[in-house]
Amino acid sequence: xxxxxxxxxxxxxxxxxxxxxxxxxxxxxxxxxxxxxxxxxxxxxxxxxxxxxxxxxxxxxxxxxxxxxxxxxxxxxxxxxxxxxxxxxxxxxxxxxxxxxxxxxxxxxxxxxxxxxxxxxxxxxxxxxxxxxxxxxxxxxxxxxxxxxxxxxxxxxxxxxxxxxxxxxxxxxxxxxxxxxxxxxxxxxxxxxxxxxxxxxxxxxxxxxxxxxxxxxxxxxxxxxxxxxxxxx
Numbered sequence: 001x002x003x004x005x006x007x008x009x010x011x012x013x014x015x016x017x018x019x020x021x022x023x024x025x026x027x028x029x030x031x032x033x034x035x036x037x038x039x040x041x042x043x044x045x046x047x048x049x050x051x052x053x054x055x056x057x058x059x060x061x062x063x064x065x066x067x068x069x070x071x072x073x074x075x076x077x078x079x080x081x082x083x084x085x086x087x088x089x090x091x092x093x094x095x096x097x098x099x100x101x102x103x104x105x106x107x108x109x110x111x112x113x114x115x116x117x118x119x120x121x122x123x124x125x126x127x128x129x130x131x132x133x134x135x136x137x138x139x140x141x142x143x144x145x146x147x148x149x150x151x152x153x154x155x156x157x158x159x160x161x162x163x164x165x166x167x168x169x170x171x172x173x174x175x176x177x178x179x180x181x182x183x184x185x186x187x188x189x190x191x192x193x194x195x196x197x198x199x200x201x202x203x204x205x206x207x208x209x210x211x212x213x214x215x216x217x218x219x220x221x222x223x224x225x226x227x228x229x230x231x232x233x
Contacts, residue, residue, distance in 0.1 A: 005044070007116035009212040010104040013041070016219040017100045020226050021093060030229060035065070037222050038096040040215070041103040048107050057099050064091040105134055115206055136181065143177045144170075 017037060025031045038061060045054035068088040110131050117127040151169050 004209070004211075005107075005215065006206055006208050006212045007104075007108050007112050008120065008206070009208070009215055010108060011116070012216060013219055014097070014100050014104060016223050017041075017097050019223060021097045023226055023230055024093070026230065030226060033222055033225055034096065037219070038099060040218070041096075041100045045099075045103050045106075048103075050103075050106060053102065053106070057095070057102070060091065061095050061099070064088040064095065068092050105137065108134070110135055112206065119206060132182070139181050140174070140178060143181065144174055147173050147177070 020034065020037060025034050042054050042058055042061075045051075045057070065088075068085060113134060114127055114131055117130070147170060
């Protein structure tokens with residue numbers, strides 16, 4: 001079953017998760033709260049049928065948690081162990097925000113996003129910029145996959161171990177594609193009436209549902225619990 005969330009709820013999720021990841025968890029209870037908060041966007045990805053992304057995020061986050069807590073409890077020494085602990089700590093710290101942002105980008109239509117920004121009375125400059133960015137990265141991924149397939153057809157795989165050939169045959173075409181894609185997305189935004197003097201209408205009817213209120217309540221509770229138990233106890 002697909003959970004159709006309002007874009008305003010998704011933006012609020014990003015705001016709360018970004019605030020929480022900036023505060024470190026210092027007790028087992030706060031770690032449990034952070035893990036619960038991270039599981040929510042993974043479950044939402046599953047409901048949207050993005051099974052591969054949800055599985056990869058779950059495996060990466062779980063592995064980082066296990067390695068981080070295991071190495072810290074054993075108090076292991078050495079450069080390699082210190083590097084591994086530091087790397088896993090960064091993943092554990094910032095992965096919740098990455099997962100939530102990925103979920104929002106992959107499941108939000110541009111029309112819905114623009115309509116939500118207009119309902120919240122954001123300036124057109126911010127709305128257009130964010131709309132272009134949201135469409136930019138998925139387009140870049142598609143372009144990179146197309147370049148990779150073209151190189152495979154020519155028998156060029158990862159530059160055949162040569163970094164210079166890798167840059168020449170993969171990165172340079174991708175950079176030129178980025179420039180063209182940015183121009184095309186900007187032109188498409190203007191064509192759709194973004195930034196015009198007349199108020200733009202939308203066929204998307206946005207309305208907060210029960211699932212939106214439940215998630216807003218849940219994430220608000222997570223933020224309040226984190227702040228109270230970290231700074232007032």
